[in-house]
Amino acid sequence: MKIATWNVNSLNVRLGHVLDWLGAEQPEVLALQEIKMTDDRFPLEAFHEAGYEAIFSGQKTYNGVALISRAPAREVIRDIADLEDPARRILGATIDGVRILDLYVVNGQEVGSEKYAHKLHWLDKVTAHIGGELQQHECFVVLGDFNIAPEDRDVHDPAAWHERILCSTPEREALNRLRALGLEDCYRLFDQDPEQYSWWDYRAAGFRRNLGLRIDLILASTAMARKCTRCWIDKAPRKLERPSDHTPVVAEFDVARTPS
DNA sequence: ATGGTTGTTAAACAA
Secondary structure (H helix, E strand, C coil): CEEEEEECCCHHHHHHHHHHHHHHHCCCEEEEECCCCCHHHCCHHHHHHCCCEEEEECCCCCCCEEEEECCCCEEEECCCCCCCCCCCCEEEEEECCEEEEEEECCCCCCCCCHHHHHHHHHHHHHHHHHHHHHHHCCCEEEEEECCCCCCHHHECCHHHHCCCCCCCHHHHHHHHHHHCCCEEEHHHHCCCCCCCCCEECCHHHCCCCCCEECCEEEEEEHHHHHHEEEEEECCHHHHCCCCCCECCEEEEECCCCCCC
């Protein structure tokens, strides 16, 4: 079972890339972020023609998440308890017996800002929600654009990014509290080449110079992590004409594998 | 080089 995440930075602009990538990679689940469209504009028919189901939670201009899947999504949620948030950043569903939570984590703009405080609060509430999900679902995956680089090795220039947004200690601690619930960063379950990132700023030729951060993550419950056979970053879409600033991250799970 | 680019939506805002 192949599960992927991709911040597409406008599904209107990136639909062709997404459909091409689905055709090439054939994932069972693709979690999208920043689709930037209202639900009435969602290109459902295009996904159906490609052989996929889709659920989505969108809004005008900003944010917006979607789950594209071979199998239908059950028990869908678009909000969580104790978090009043008009921004469409959360989409949960059960697909093929796996509980999936697609997140577009608040960016936070700048350390110390109002948006930064909101990011930490938002992460607290989402962490509490995930604690409940983990009690109900042994097979659980939370994935998306976390807007946090977990460690300095996930940052092209740790000195330049020291205590800056996406890398600050409080953000990393919030991510660690989430992971401490019993979630593994699938990418780090395996040996990986150094300097592998999932996002590069459009500015200053960031991709060409590999000035990136690894902020797009796939976190799996203990039972799911045991089934994870591979996790990688697919840089191919970032090399295309008019790319998203993010590229897909993919994890493969052997769902038939018996937990030992 | 506190710059640079992209997307949405109408000059600014978010990332």
